[in-house]
Amino acid sequence: MPKHIPKRALSNDKDVVVAILKELCRRHTQGDKNTAKWRKDMISNNDEKSDISQNKLLRGLKENEIFEVCALGKNKFYNTGDTLFKEGDSDQTVYLILHGAIKLMQTLNGKEKDIAVLQKGDGLGDTAFIKDSKRIVTAVALKSSHIMAIDKLSKDMLSSEIQLRMYNNFNQMASERIGGHIHRDTKLIDQIQYLGTRIRKLIHTNSEEYKNSELIRDILENIQSLPVYSSNLLLLLQSDRASASEVVEQAKLDPSLVGVILKTINSAYYGLRCKISDVQHAITYLGFNQVYQLVVDHGVKSTMPDTPEFQELQCHSNVVSFFSFELARLCNKNTPLMHGTIGLLHDIGKSVILLLKKQHKKLAILIDLLDHARIGSLLLEKWNVPATVYKSVEYQCFPEFFPPSEVPEEFREYAAVLYISHICYEYAKGNEKKELPVAFLDEYVTYLNFPEKSFMPLFKNHIMPSVYKKMNACPENVRKFLMESKTKILEAESALDKNVDIGGKFF
Secondary structure, eight states: OOTTSOGGGOOSHHHHHHHHHHHHHHHHHHTOHHHHHHHHHHHHTTOGGGOGGGOGGGTTOOHHHHHHHHHHOEEEEEOTTOEEEOTTOOOOOEEEEEESEEEEEEEETTEEEEEEEEETTOEEOGGGGSTTOOOSSEEEESSOEEEEEEOHHHHHHSOHHHHHHHHHHHHHHHHHHHHHHHHHHHHHHHHHHHHHHHHHHHHHHHHHHHHHOHHHHHHHHTSOOOOHHHHHHHHHHHSTTOOHHHHHHHHTTOHHHHHHHHHHHTSTTTOOSSOOOOHHHHHHHHOHHHHHHHHHHHHHHTTSOOOHHHHHHHHHHHHHHHHHHHHHHHTTOSOHHHHHHHHHHTTHHHHHHHHHHHHOGGGHHHHTTSOHHHHHHHHHHHTTOOHHHHHHHHTTTHHHHSOGGGSOHHHHHHHHHHHHHHHHHHHHTTOTTSOOOOTTHHHHHHHTTOSSSSHHHHIIIIIHHHHHHHGGGSOHHHHHHHHHHHHHHHHHHHHHHHHHHTTOOOO
């Protein structure tokens, strides 16, 4: 301890530090050679890589002021992956990066995202100058790093001039980072616009080439057509003026469809005491919506082989159709049946590709390059399905790459509902951790004027409760999917509750 300081004057640790600082500053002022050398060593650390005088937080400080900061700071060393602080911490320490790199991460939409990397010469910890503030990011060492840490007690010991200078430097650094972000955002917008133009050009070129391709025409000619009775019945069911007697008369023209309707109404699910043998009674009992689903499902199945792969595709289409129907009703659209039809038929192109791969196994790698949306659209057009359906199927992939304004207006609503239905399917299946195409998801939710403006509250608070209430009216494969989904969600919520109780997190 410096001999110029009486021991009785030291009442606590803070007094000790302040007294030592005063003595060191006195020696510096008097030109004590040993102290001057020590001061120089502390500032430069005899290591060019860790020269603290070059740190951005200390810009504008005099040499003796930098020396004061060094005397109060603590040298800390972090290995790769070590955490300096976490998002939400109340810690008010200032960190000066002398060597190494620190990665900053922030939780966005429930997932931790990398937002910045700070290098040697940077500083962090502006919350130290804001009362009762909390960290808004998590800081982790990206590689082995040498840090000078100045905790709140030590910071408060610094002169007001030094604190003000450091605070101003924080503001200057923030302005520089904002400027850098603006520049990068502008560049990113240009890149996105360029890619969007290229994608649109590619899609448009492919669309024309597919339509004029003799090979594609030959492929579609070899696909069995949708039964005429099914096509006529679908058109009739879509009409607001269709009567039960007209639907019955049209259905009777297809004996296999009548068999499907009677098999459905007499299944164990409906639990009727007396079997129904009259198709008109069955159609009246089931309702037009259920009959419509059966007609489309029956028609598509009749064109494809009955194998596990095709059954899986058909189940997926049935579930997406159910979501589409409910989403259309939820956002007060007048054509939920049309949305349901698009959902049922949207993957018909994948069925064609799957069929081709089974027929030409050696060409599978080339067949996979075919555009399923365009193939499906052309097949549906060949089947004389309404233009709204086959054009919406054609544009089904647009929402993955473009905002709503880039989808043709006449098909925008249908493409939007189909896109959101797909995301619902993935979340209901438990695939929320997958890299899903959600770049423009909230924009489509907003476009459709749902009760919520972002997807997750809409999914949890509106879509799934509505779907679960009505799932008993669904085909068997859809009910099975939804029951499994409900079990997974309940298990996830149970695990979340347990982890919350023990202070953990669920992701």
